Amino acid sequence: MESFFSRYKNALVLIAVLVAQLLALAVQVKRPAPGTPDQEGVSLIRYVVVTVITPPERWLHNVGLWVSGVWSGYFDLVHVRREDAQLKAQIEQLRLEQASLAEDARQGQRLDQLLGLKQHYIYATVPAQVIGASGTEQSRTLYIDKGLKDGLAPDMPVLTADGIVGRLRDVFDHKSLVLLVSDPTSGVGVVLETTRTRGILKGGAFGQVEVINVSPDDRIKPGDRILTSGGDQIFPRGLPVGTVERVMPDPDRDPLVDVMVQPAANLSRLEEVLVITDVGEAPSRQAQKDLAESEAQGLEEKKRASDVLAERLPSRLDAKAPADTNPDPKVGETAGAATADEVRLMTPPKPLRPDQYSPETTPEATEMTPGQRRAEVKQGTEDIVAPAKKAVPVSASATGTTGGTGTGVEVKKAGGISGTAPAGGTGTRTTATSMTGTSGTPTLGSRPAGGSTATGGSTTGLTGSVPRPKPAAGTLEGGPANGTSSVSRPAASASASGSGANANGGAPKTKVIVDGPMPAARPAAASRDLNQDAAPANPPAKKKGPELVPDDGSRPPSVEKPVAPKPKPAAQPTGDAGTPPNRGR
Amino acid sequence: MIMALMASTRREADERSLPLALYVLVPVLALGIQSLASLHFPPFAMLDLPLIVVIYFAITRRSPVGATIGGALMGIAQDALTRQPLGVFGICKAVVGYVAGSLGVRIDTENHGMRLLLTFFFVLLHNGIDWVLVNHLLAEPMAWSWMREPIRAGVNALVGVVIFALLDLAKSRD
Numbered sequence: 001m002e003s004f005f006s007r008y009k010n011a012l013v014l015i016a017v018l019v020a021q022l023l024a025l026a027v028q029v030k031r032p033a034p035g036t037p038d039q040e041g042v043s044l045i046r047y048v049v050v051t052v053i054t055p056p057e058r059w060l061h062n063v064g065l066w067v068s069g070v071w072s073g074y075f076d077l078v079h080v081r082r083e084d085a086q087l088k089a090q091i092e093q094l095r096l097e098q099a100s101l102a103e104d105a106r107q108g109q110r111l112d113q114l115l116g117l118k119q120h121y122i123y124a125t126v127p128a129q130v131i132g133a134s135g136t137e138q139s140r141t142l143y144i145d146k147g148l149k150d151g152l153a154p155d156m157p158v159l160t161a162d163g164i165v166g167r168l169r170d171v172f173d174h175k176s177l178v179l180l181v182s183d184p185t186s187g188v189g190v191v192l193e194t195t196r197t198r199g200i201l202k203g204g205a206f207g208q209v210e211v212i213n214v215s216p217d218d219r220i221k222p223g224d225r226i227l228t229s230g231g232d233q234i235f236p237r238g239l240p241v242g243t244v245e246r247v248m249p250d251p252d253r254d255p256l257v258d259v260m261v262q263p264a265a266n267l268s269r270l271e272e273v274l275v276i277t278d279v280g281e282a283p284s285r286q287a288q289k290d291l292a293e294s295e296a297q298g299l300e301e302k303k304r305a306s307d308v309l310a311e312r313l314p315s316r317l318d319a320k321a322p323a324d325t326n327p328d329p330k331v332g333e334t335a336g337a338a339t340a341d342e343v344r345l346m347t348p349p350k351p352l353r354p355d356q357y358s359p360e361t362t363p364e365a366t367e368m369t370p371g372q373r374r375a376e377v378k379q380g381t382e383d384i385v386a387p388a389k390k391a392v393p394v395s396a397s398a399t400g401t402t403g404g405t406g407t408g409v410e411v412k413k414a415g416g417i418s419g420t421a422p423a424g425g426t427g428t429r430t431t432a433t434s435m436t437g438t439s440g441t442p443t444l445g446s447r448p449a450g451g452s453t454a455t456g457g458s459t460t461g462l463t464g465s466v467p468r469p470k471p472a473a474g475t476l477e478g479g480p481a482n483g484t485s486s487v488s489r490p491a492a493s494a495s496a497s498g499s500g501a502n503a504n505g506g507a508p509k510t511k512v513i514v515d516g517p518m519p520a521a522r523p524a525a526a527s528r529d530l531n532q533d534a535a536p537a538n539p540p541a542k543k544k545g546p547e548l549v550p551d552d553g554s555r556p557p558s559v560e561k562p563v564a565p566k567p568k569p570a571a572q573p574t575g576d577a578g579t580p581p582n583r584g585r
Numbered sequence: 586m587i588m589a590l591m592a593s594t595r596r597e598a599d600e601r602s603l604p605l606a607l608y609v610l611v612p613v614l615a616l617g618i619q620s621l622a623s624l625h626f627p628p629f630a631m632l633d634l635p636l637i638v639v640i641y642f643a644i645t646r647r648s649p650v651g652a653t654i655g656g657a658l659m660g661i662a663q664d665a666l667t668r669q670p671l672g673v674f675g676i677c678k679a680v681v682g683y684v685a686g687s688l689g690v691r692i693d694t695e696n697h698g699m700r701l702l703l704t705f706f707f708v709l710l711h712n713g714i715d716w717v718l719v720n721h722l723l724a725e726p727m728a729w730s731w732m733r734e735p736i737r738a739g740v741n742a743l744v745g746v747v748i749f750a751l752l753d754l755a756k757s758r759d
Contacts, residue, residue, distance in 0.1 A: 010683065010687065013649075013653055013683075014679065017679045018679060021676045021679070024670075025671075025673070025676075025723070029670060029722075042670070042671055045665055049666060050665065053662070053666060056613065057617050057621050060621050133624040133630075135619035135620040135630060137631070138669070139669055170668075179668055185668065185725070206728050268627040
């Protein structure tokens with residue numbers, strides 16, 4: 001027996017060592033879940049080893065830092081000034097961006113508060129220096145020089161200014177083991193910023209970082225940002241993780257894909273990291289203070305930018321611009337100093353003949369109500385009579401059947417309205433619109449300035465007429481009994497067709513629907529004798545009156561404009577009886 | 586050829602000793618440098634300085650028991666610096682230490698070519714055991730590349746030969 005042990009001593013020792021370690025492995029692997037703290041004995045061994053190994057590491061690290069500091073602080077100062085200028089410019093740019101984002105941050109916080117969303121804000125961080133690594137490729141871990149005595153605890157997130165790094169796995173008194181996101185046993189809940197696709201970030205066997213088991217989505221493009229989703233209860237939401245490098249199919253799960261990630265933080269060149277030691281559901285005081293400062297800076301920057309812009313804009317006005325386009329009354333005083341940077345204000349000139357569409361005549365939109373019309377609108381239907389083929393001259397334009405006395409005629413093609421002026425009556429012109437006479441002698445009347453009476457009796461046959469403004473000028477005379485007064489629009493020219501009963505009864509009448517703004521009153525200065533209107537020197541612009549649309553959908557009968565007044569025998573009776581003579585002016 | 590590799594002279598069979606402090610200082614330095622260098626120079630993780638130290642002590646001491654225990658301790662210490670359970674590298678290095686110590690008795694380990702071949706073989710053996718343990722015992726993902734592993738073994742062998750020569754300077758003949 002003794003010889004057996006002495007003979008196989010080496011092998012027995014080897015077997016004993018291997019069995020002991022296998023048992024130790026079995027005990028360690030029996031942990032409830034990967035990532036949970038080690039057992040006490042294992043932690044003790046780790047603690048001893050780390051305590052023995054890390055002091056020389058720290059010493060070497062400090063020596064390296066000293067050498068690096070001496071080199072960079074005393075010798076490598078060639079590009080310091082240029083870098084300083086670049087950094088200052090970058091700070092200005094970042095301040096502007098920060099100021100612009102401050103408002104969005106405020107709004108986001110308010111919305112989160114309204115919706116009851118619990119946000120995790122970083123309250124406190126502990127900076128730490130990286131003093132070592134695991135030294136193997138299959139274990140992506142780091143050692144930092146802060147531990148329990150500095151307030152650290154397992155599962156605290158570790159990050160840099162660029163992005164997340166990992167989380168604390170084992171924490172000793174003055175050292176901690178950081179499990180990098182590139183380790184195969186790590187897992188971080190992430191979300192793709194553009195597609196909002198959620199996934200789990202894990203490390204690969206070769207140290208690559210990937211989001212696994214992602215549903216195929218064509219919208220995932222290289223370069224898309226990946227953020228923490230907060231679903232792992234370790235990392236606060238919204239921290240940068242990295243960017244999409246490429247998308248490749250998952251060999252084990254066919255329809256799913258893996259998103260290869262380029263980490264935002266340079267995991268192979270880490271020197272200082274931040275450990276988040278405290279998070280809360282509301283912004284910290286410091287964060288609120290920073291936010292307020294950012295907003296104040298933003299306002300100041302905007303004000304400064306507007307001042308700069310105002311200084312660059314031309315300050316003098318153009319003296320040559322029309323007076324009504326240049327509101328500055330003193331512009332004439334500086335006329336002599338006009339230079340190339342004069343500017344003409346973009347004020348439209350005043351209209352020669354203002355109407356309802358002219359500027360400054362339209363009320364503010366806030367003062368109007370829906371459906372409100374600014375001008376009186378004629379609504380309803382009326383019958384129009386087909387006008388005569390040719391207009392009758394003023395002096396002898398009686399078209400009535402009997403003795404109508406018509407004075408002046410102006411038949412215009414557009415907007416002709418027929419009216420009926422009963423014989424023997426003197427009707428007010430205010431109701432002359434849409435007068436439809438059934439009988440009477442047509443009398444072509446003129447509307448002299450200052451008058452607006454229509455001789456011819458009361459009007460009849462008004463269908464759905466609405467009050468309309470009284471014409472400023474024009475007298476309709478000679479309206480015989482049962483006469484038909486034809487008034488053309490829009491020049492307020494009246495064409496009274498004096499006719500007897502059924503004077504134009506033979507002519508076809510068309511019932512039209514009238515709906516539209518009434519034409520503006522004719523200015524007094526513009527009114528003239530119809531006799532003299534034959535060839536006006538400056539005829540006013542033809543305005544479109546209420547559009548007459550026949551019931552049958554066809555266009556209303558056109559009225560031919562008289563080519564030239566031709567003398568005709570006075571009082572050509574066309575009506576049946578009682579046609580007053582034309583009393584031309 | 587094989588016989589040429591065998592220890593045939595007394596000088597070669599002489600047992601040489603290293604200063605006692607070196608048995609403590611060298612492993613600690615190996616672990617520290619491995620940890621620090623791979624932090625600032627990630628490709629350095631391809632090297633395995635603790636394994637090279639284990640091989641050197643094993644073939645120098647020519648004691649399989651001492652090499653087994655020393656390898657196990659070195660491996661456990663290396664495991665302690667990682668996140669994996671203690672014992673993975675311990676098993677690997679214990680086996681390598683045993684084999685190296687056993688061969689050191691029979692082979693001329695002073696020859697640089699022999700050192701190169703032995704180190705190349707031991708690194709492959711170490712990584713093979715490691716891959717089996719991690720993949721099949723711990724069921725954790727671990728990459729194995731037939732292209733990468735020989736390269737890795739060759740690099741370690743080359744570096745190992747240099748380190749062996751440096752450590753030989755500290756030897757003292759009994």
